[in-house]
Amino acid sequence: MSEPLVVVGAVIVHAGRILACRRGPAQSAAGQWEFPGGKVEPGETQQQALRRELREELDIDGRVGELVHSATTDVAGRPIELHCWWVRVQTEPRTSTDHDAMRWLAPHELARVAWAEPDLPAVRALESAAGNIEQWESVWNR
Template identity: 35%
Template sequence: MKKVDVVGAVIFNEKNEVLCALRSQTMSLPGLWEFPGGKIEAGETPEQSLAREIQEELNCSIQIGDLVADATHEYPNVIVRLITYRATITEGTPIPNEHEKLIWLPVGEIDTLDWAPADLPTIQELQTKKY
């Protein structure tokens, strides 16, 4: 089975809310929520990949902080390793270039959304650590 390493940004704003991204109808798992990010390309560190992906997806620069979660999920046709990092925006305002929409939610409310399965360990970690 194919294995893919991806990174995701748990982006916090000044109100301590988290940026949640809705997968568009043209993406796999349409209509599910995720942390923005993408595939780690050959030769990139996870942090380099995350900075590039956020620039491409949201037109923003970020400062990458601590690791939140490193978890693997087996979908029917692919195994996804998702590495998520805490981040803050240093330049720009998020624009959904690839996602259907973006919303900011307090950590205590993010579990009310329908998340992609690979993102669930990050949700659990955020709620356990009380960010």
């Protein structure tokens, strides 16, 4: 088995809704939804990688909070190790270099879009912890 590809995703919450981004046509898994983020480069912490990816993809700065969920998923014979983190942003993203659409979804709406396979475990965890999302946002915004 090959070494897992370590990636990070941002669970950005605003007004009780979570940001979902659809992968653009030039991307692998085009048309599927994901949490914004990307690959952790050598020498980076997960938090550093996530801040860098948010600047590169969404042109926003984020404050990384607690870990939401981690899981490893096999995609076409390659293990993808996705770590999703709570992220607070001062401004909402308006454009993306990697995505052709963005939506703010309530926890009960997450299942309405077709998520990329590596993101599904985190989506399920968020759906089952809907009350925690509001609690986390309340604490985070103090």
